[in-house]
Amino acid sequence: MAVGKSVQRVDGVAKVTGKARYADDFTMPGMRIAKYLRSTIAHGRVLTINTSKARVLPGVDGVFTYQDIPKTKFATAGHPFSMDPGHVDVADRLLLTDYVRYMGDEIAIVVADSDLTASKALSLIDVEYESFQPLVNSEDILGDDAPEIHKGTGNVVKTHSFVAGGNLAEVREECDHLIEGRYKTQIMQHCHLENHTAYAYMDDHQRIVIVSSTQIPHIARRIVAEALDMDVGLVRVVKPFIGGGFGNKQDVILEPMVAFLTKKLDGIPVRLRLDREGGMIGTRVRHPFDVKVQVGLDKNGTIKLINFDALSNTGAYASHGHSIISAGVAKTHYMYPRAVYSCNAKTIYGNIPSAGAMRAYGSPQMTFAIEAVMEEAARLVGMDSVEFRLQNGARSGDKSQITKKPIMTCGLLDSIRKGRELIGWEKKRKEWPKVQTGQLRRGLGIAIFSYGSGTYPVCVEPGSARLILNQDGSVHLQVGATEIGQGSDTVFAQMTAETVGISFDKVHVVSAQDTDVTPFDTGAYASRQTYVTGQAVMRTAKQLKTRILDYAEIISGLDAELITIADDNIVIAETPEIAVMSVRDVAVDAYYDKNRGGQITAEVSYKTRNNAHVFGCTFVDLSVDIPLCRVTINEIYNVHDCGVVINPLGAEGQVHGGMAMGIGAALFEELMVDPDSGRIYNNNLLDYKVPTIMDIPDLGAAFVETYEPSHPYGAKSVGEAPVISPAPAIRNAILDATGVAINELPMTPKSIFKYFKKAGLL
């Protein structure tokens, strides 16, 4: 049995020995280096651009500006193509621009024989700008006389509005308490350790090969074809090992450009690799939200309504902007699904870096607001914070107010009970003084979350797998899914071993994606791979098993119904200790017998038409140093219901990593924009505070296992959800310790000082 075991990850040895090759570890003779010329203003127009000196610099192959590029606007969001015209992504980008929308916008690009020559050539380009006032704050962006960042939009990308589960005005009348709050979240950056990088070359006069650090090779292929007006079949995207993505590589950022450059330069290999400083402004960031929320309760503390008025700033280009806030609202409504849920959401453009997908896609921002206001609500009605959530949180059988479908499995309440026990909530509540004084105060906090497994029914959810039986009885597994570090290749190998009946180490996973070869899958996002691609892997494994047994019947004369596969052998189903022959024997015969057989393979492409909801919570015990405005986490636990855990060690790693990112969001991280110039102050890893090992305490991860009936192995998602609830739990614990409600992220000493000062603590 391979499923449910902490097997060693299939790419583990490659990674600890340094043998794993990432996009920058491949090179080709004659490979050229491309570099962007980025704007030095945040908003305005390029009046003139003079590239004549750069063009004649020895070693320069080409200089391209907005004048040289295709005039087809394209969308970059890494979504599958939508057949619904009302649901297509926003096509608002060209390869290069003369209308500058953020400081760092790409206005020209140089290709040269080396990094140094390319940098020198950039310094020889003269640009004259007409500057406009950068629009950074929402009041300015939506002001009556604000210039339009994209013509015809009024600076609004999209609005969403809905009421689910009842009549808002009527339910509001019935409420005994109405609580309101306003919560703001910051711009964050993914800070995957491997920067964005890609190179491209041509095989002949038509075919372009792109090697890229991407979460979405098959989607990238389509978008490159759209941007360059080519047939999809002429574009090949290869994904080697990827040094993390967290959503930032669920966007097509460099691929169209490298494809364009190699096409312009007669197919020579061209690499475009962003440095950290360029990547932190020139890729994607997390959307900052400004959420006004109202909660209505009856006198028993039962939540009757949750109503939002939410604003999201997507920055210079739409990217995923139109869908992040709607996904955030939809996925969080499973936390308290018996209340009327209503929302007015607006996504706007601004002269700041483009925001796109980032781990949990809008849910962390919404959950910060929801779990903050719920804490206020619990305190208002005098209920214990945990009891309040146990009373109001989702249970199995609750129906979604939006889709009207029942929640199949829900371990929320069990996870809350487990977290309460782990942190010692009741004991600490009894032992700690009711009101704390002094400089160092301790607090307990809880926040819950809900999330999805994939994007259905909003997007199509295809997964594909192919299995090939080798001569030695091992198999090669090809999937269209994208391993980016989350461990998907390993769980697919576990599923294959389990279902075919062979050992885990006999499953070889083809980790590199190559859209010319690997079957179709939309990639790594929305915590979809185990849940969605797993469906295809199971079906393919079943098909392979049937084919092996059918062939074993031909060889052995035993009816295929009577035999099965266990421990790499063909065995009698009723008495599995009796081995008839090995899987290897079957394979050798199939490959080499002169009169029968042939290579045994299986392949299934399967569209998942379900979405399993995951639940859980964070519990935290922390200390607040009042004079220093500093928070120290003493204990922190995330408890997850992600269905059956396929690989406990891998799942724990996902939870730990998400928690650390959540702690970063709570206490440290913010990409800071100068409101006057639009300049980013801290686009590097020194000034942008990614938590170091010193900043992260020991982390506790726990699971309550449910069996999800819509998945062949009972699994649900685990990748993104761990990042959602740490920040609100920490916020609630600071409130518990000090009586001060901090309503914006991050809760750095600078921001805490402001609140403590106002509350008279300092």
Next chain:
Amino acid sequence: MNRNISCTVNSKSMTWQIDIRMSLADLLRQHGFTSVKEGCGVGECGACAVLIDDVAVDSCLYLAVWADGRNIRTTEGESKEGKLSPVQQAYLDTGSVQCGFCTPGLIMASTSFVEQHKGQKVSREQIRKGLAGNLCRCTGYDGIVRAVEQCIDAEKK
């Protein structure tokens, strides 16, 4: 301007003619030691950490000419005859590998820490201080601390 340097990389003697402006990270990568990763190029992230005379150093900030006469170790050289080093194995046992991009640098920093604290009792706080120069965005560092602990405990036995 070019200059000749001689150094040892993973126990093998090397003589290279190099541009004096080159970083050690670029030199090692050019010669196939691609475990040396560049995450920032300016000493912020630690992904390019190698051991120079057994001390963990960000090779992006270290000029290749300074490596003359030095003994350099990279992750490629840590496993011998197909057997992983104790630190490499501990990283796998504790689930400390995800995307793997920070892993080679962290393994070298951890190796240096373990070797320097042989037979000593160390606290988690000391381990954290020892690895404070290496960023990891995937794991939350929890397994990494346990991996180093596991190696130190094994040394004591």
